[in-house]
Amino acid sequence: MEKSRSIIWGKNRFYGVALALLALVLVPFFLSDFLVVFATEMLIMVLFALSFNLLFGYTGLLSFGHAAYFSIGAYGTGLFLSRVSPSLLLAFLIGIVFSFIVAFLIGYFCVRLDEIYFAMLTLAFGMMVHAILWKWDSLTGGADGLVGIPRPKFSILLATIEFSSIPGYYYLTLVVVGICVFILWRVSRSPFGLVLKSIRENHERVEFLGIAMRRYRLGAFVISGTFCGVAGALFAPFERSIAPDISFWTKSAEPVFMSLLGGTKVFFGPAVGASLFMYLREIISGYTELWMIYLGAILIAFVIFLPGGILGFISDKLNAGRRGT
């Protein structure tokens, strides 16, 4: 009995993912340009939130500085595109490699600390990155940032694809985010992912099982930061202009909100949270400049009444239902 149910459950999940993918592929056919642009940004934020949550929900480390890796990915890609060469592939690689290096350097120090000390150190490093992007005028354009980032053709081997159109960039984003999310999902289901969850549960005990706990924390930190860098790399040619505000600490708070909204202990929770967050912000900011107050109130309500987030709540209900029958 138990087994047959889990097969049905697995099948349902497969159809769910297939359906979601189909819907995502069809977006540009049915929605206006404005909404396709919105959907592109949503995908980027979904990747940002999911990679953040590998560290937060899985490893139990709350970073308040993840905007740093997002913006390093964005600035690396944007700078390369506007100053060096209009090759999208190379520009992405540069942005991603830079965020990898910075995540490694910052993570190396941060994973030595726990809980609030970890959070404070990530915040401090995040503010340093912000200060550098803001003050290093000659490289980063200072407070004005980078303007007019080109969105060039994308060539692999002999094929050249046009990504300057709105649907073109949407599909590029969909493919890159899709691959990254798949990798993150596999990581979350791997032996490594199980070790991360045990670190979240009891990091001291992990050492006494013969596991070099800090190395795993650092691994999670670097993977998380690098994929945030991918999100940032996608963001630069998408926005076409970036400013240091994408590295400000309020930007680091966004994936925290998104994860809590959607649920930190379910893999796709932060994706749901990111989508809802962006939707709510779009709606509320259309009515009032004070959207932060309303969004904050909604978040408070969620944390109090739905502590596991939306998907956490749903999966609890489903599990209870399965056990009950």
Next chain:
Amino acid sequence: MEPILQTQNLTKSFGHLMAVNRVSLDFKEGELTSIIGPNGAGKTTLFNLISGKTKASAGKIRFKGDDITKLAPYEIVRKGIGRIFQITNLFPELTVYENVRVPVLARKRETSRLLSLDRSLRDVNEETSRILGLIGLSEKSDITCNALSHGDQRLVETGVALALEPVLLLLDEPTGGMGPEETDEMVKFVRGLNENRNITIILVEHDMRVVFSISDRIIVMHSGGVIADGKPDEIQADERVKEAYLGR
């Protein structure tokens, strides 16, 4: 025969307090040794030193001849020293299966696999299931540990000890909080590890009935030092021990 574990003038001070004070002990391979002594005698601290949880203020620890005094806990575990904690110390929101699986993965050095699906590692799956069978928790493998009874949680702890396949196992009050039946089960389990698997065991235990029935050797600690060391009947006859501890 060379001792498997050796402490040389091992010392740990907390400020002025000498929690462990120049302790020199040899442990023979295959022996089951109990350490007894009143609260605050330094037994847990001695275990913390051996397992690398706290660093020694002075002195040395050798395991199979290697100096392990300065190694990190995970390195000490990899050398073959396992530990079961005084306070149950599991991964509360992970299932019984996962709690046993992590040490199996660790011993097989499979924990750094990033992209392979966890459930696809067949020998790890089999080993995990086998251990769950041994501790009698196969039926409860999908339950999270925070939903288990205290006794079942201790069983998971023992499953973890099995999964690590240690050469030397440190057990800090394994029967703490157990009723008489559970205590008997635990004694049987510990004796089995020692006799059937030839695991060297050092046990901290306050239940004297257990200590005197199970041990090859008993060490008595008091105020950070060793005040007696010998076979159970020698300890029973020791005047100083009676005075300091048993006589109460």
